[in-house]
Amino acid sequence: MLATRQHVSGWGRYPEIDAESLKPRNTVQLSEFMRTHQNATGNVFQGICRGMGRSYGDSALAPLLIHTAHLDNFIGFDAANGVLHCNSGVSLGCILDNFAHRGWFLPVLPGTRHVTVGGAIASDVHGKNHHHDGCFSQYVLSFRLLTAHGKVLQCSATENSEAFYSTCGGMGLTGIVLDVHLQLRQIGSAFIQQRAIKTSNLRECFDQLAANEDVRYSVAWLDCMARGDQMGRSVIFLGEHCDEGGFESHRKISLNVPFNSPAFLLNRHTMKLFNQFYYQFSSRTAAPTTQHFESFFFPLDSISNWNRLYGRRGFLQYQFVLPNETAYTGMHEILSRITTAGKGSFLSVLKKLGAANENLLSFPIAGYTLALDFKFQPDLLPLLDTLDSIVLHHGGRLYLSKDARMTATTFKRSYPQWQQFVEVRNKLGASGVFRSLQSVRLGLDDEDREI
């Protein structure tokens, strides 16, 4: 297997590095590589697995990358119980394309269909239904993990459960997931019934999200440029699967951003204008509408390479969660800091999360989460450091899949099970082997040794 040198970055396009890339053709070749790379060369493999590169920061960046693009076979499907067996490089979009029209759906979907099953496990992604259904890993029945020694470990909640709970949400730092048994959910149609609720400030937004907790899908788009009494005004979208309407596939309108747009196009004024329009044009008492699941779950996927809109230097996504008790005051403070600093986010998404699961590093805890996009500017970093301290003070944490800059101290203070994670990694022999720029930055791996 030969490597190519490539310029790579996460979806936020910050940071960007040169890396060697390997693309194994199948799991046999990959397993063989892990075994022989160790013994023959005397070098320990050091690198990280990469799926579709949709994590925003540096979690899928390392000097040596293993791409799972070719590990994309379906292996089996139990049509009676809806259990899919597939390789880890299969994308969620591909699963939907092949199964949604047969009435089987993924129980948890993030904001894009361009995520591999392996990536969804590593990030333990959540969706608009977290308060109702939890994270992606809760529908993973089992998987096979290729470990640092080239051995293959069968993992589930009952078998090698330590490895299971650290791999789910473990950012690829425990090994490489080869194939997965996944529980799908039955649906009655490809359509979602959507209802929109407009709220005039953050308090109202929180109350409405809490009042609608029995609705399966809920998410709020927030106007983060609004100040004063209107701070935190939002449009909440609620959705439920329709029982009727058929399974026709979505007529895709696809736009593309072919190259970096000049970064100045996204400035405070254009963002304010966009946010204001968006808010004003959503009507207060909207009647329920029916839409295809593709446009309900993946509105941004219709614009390929939308990350280029932020210009050459990229952007940082900042997603944090605060526990229920402190969420309102904490979020209020954070929004005030952002508006005072004159920064803004084009898209800001707020969501109520349900209880945490058993994984050691999964992001969600019972509370409220807010995701913000910031165009990269040097003066952004100090502001985000300030926000970090507010998040910590309120007992919250940042989402590792979005992060490109938090400090090791912040991480260790906000992910209390990090030491347990280190222990399991050591037992698996994964420490220092499966490593990313992020794992080094977060103090989970030592600074670079020569490769």
Add this chain to the structure above:
Amino acid sequence: MQKVLIIGAQSGIAKALARSYAARHCQLYLVARNENLLQEQKNDLEIRGAKSVEVALLDVNNFSDHAQTINSAKQVLGDIDVALICYGTLPDQKSSEHDFNSILQAMNTNALSVISLLALLAPVMTAQKSGSIAVITSVAGDRGRKSNYIYGTAKGMVSRYLQGLRASLFSHNVHVVDIKPGFVDTPMTSTFKKGALWAQPEAVASNIIKAIDKRKNVVYTPWFWRYIMLIIKIIPEPVFKRLNF
């Protein structure tokens, strides 16, 4: 429902083609070298909707096995609606250009074995008086270039053979299409630095299927390669020989 034979079923483009035909609920007959991988591919395609998938082993460099492969495919599929030949190797120009053994190997794999299979397929398709033969050649076959003329020679040979075969089978209602991809991001090109001209195998596969459905003769994929090659072909030889590519 179409009945599709794919020789070289494990190649990057063939995998994408097979998946598209599976989504159309076609009946597939896959030929490749590695039994385990073929079995994995069969499972994958059945889950994706293929009506049925049969697999057969063949090392295309064993020319004497070709007849057996074509006969079995004919037996299993009945009429062959689409026959796709999708394999190839990319010889390293520098290390092979002065080594006739490597050149012969490249010609055998990329040209003569393809012609051998076509020579066996032609009478089968003629007898059934229907069907399409699609062969993946390359834009590299359009003109001999300093940097890649071993591969280019082999692909060019197949393209020329297909021209004749197309005319010869036309009156028998058998369609022959020459597929000329540009740079495609597949395992064959895994070590290349990818730039703006590179295409994904899924996009190329979708162009190929359209070309077969519409019974095109020669197809460049992605489409812009037709114009790139047009320019490359009209550069006068006295100039071309001085160019460094």
